[in-house]
Amino acid sequence: xxxxxxxxxxxxxxxxxxxxxxxxxxxPGITWKGDLQGSGGIRIEGSFEGTVxxxxxxxIGQSGRVNTKTLKANTVIVAGFVQGNIEAxxxxxxxxxxxxxxxxxxxxxxxxxxFLRGTVTMEETIAIDVPAEMLNEPTVRISKQPDQSAxxxxxxxxxxxx
Numbered sequence: 001x002x003x004x005x006x007x008x009x010x011x012x013x014x015x016x017x018x019x020x021x022x023x024x025x026x027x028p029g030i031t032w033k034g035d036l037q038g039s040g041g042i043r044i045e046g047s048f049e050g051t052v053x054x055x056x057x058x059x060i061g062q063s064g065r066v067n068t069k070t071l072k073a074n075t076v077i078v079a080g081f082v083q084g085n086i087e088a089x090x091x092x093x094x095x096x097x098x099x100x101x102x103x104x105x106x107x108x109x110x111x112x113x114x115f116l117r118g119t120v121t122m123e124e125t126i127a128i129d130v131p132a133e134m135l136n137e138p139t140v141r142i143s144k145q146p147d148q149s150a151x152x153x154x155x156x157x158x159x160x161x162x
């Protein structure tokens with residue numbers, strides 16, 4: 001009565017992929033401007049401004065704030081705030097998540113209460129372009145914007161007070 005039916009006419013191929021996991025964290029209270037690119041997974045709980053291209057998982061936590069032209073990753077989970085476009089194979093916007101930008105995805109899920117202001121384009125495949133030299137590294141590389149001047153770095157040094 002409760003037997004599982006097996007259809008012999010169609011064969012299904014199961015693809016097992018490694019579990020995506022977070023390998024780097026930009027913690028709460030941290031503000032960073034620059035580039036995030038590479039392979040692996042990153043969780044952003046602080047504030048980030050710049051480009052994001054990750055072959056793997058990007059999680060924007062509840063306290064996370066991202067301002068980018070385009071965030072590219074295999075899987076993106078948004079529980080915080082993203083201002084910019086998102087290109088991903090899979091996008092999940094949690095109940096506390098807010099996205100202001102256009103979305104191009106293969107799979108898309110939201111929880112009740114999630115916010116999206118932009119257009120959604122569903123594609124059959126999405127190519128995540130990450131520089132080839134970054135794919136061999138198991139972690140995410142964070143770099144400063146090339147236009148930051150030496151004067152800005154000098155301002156961060158401790159100054160003596162009289």
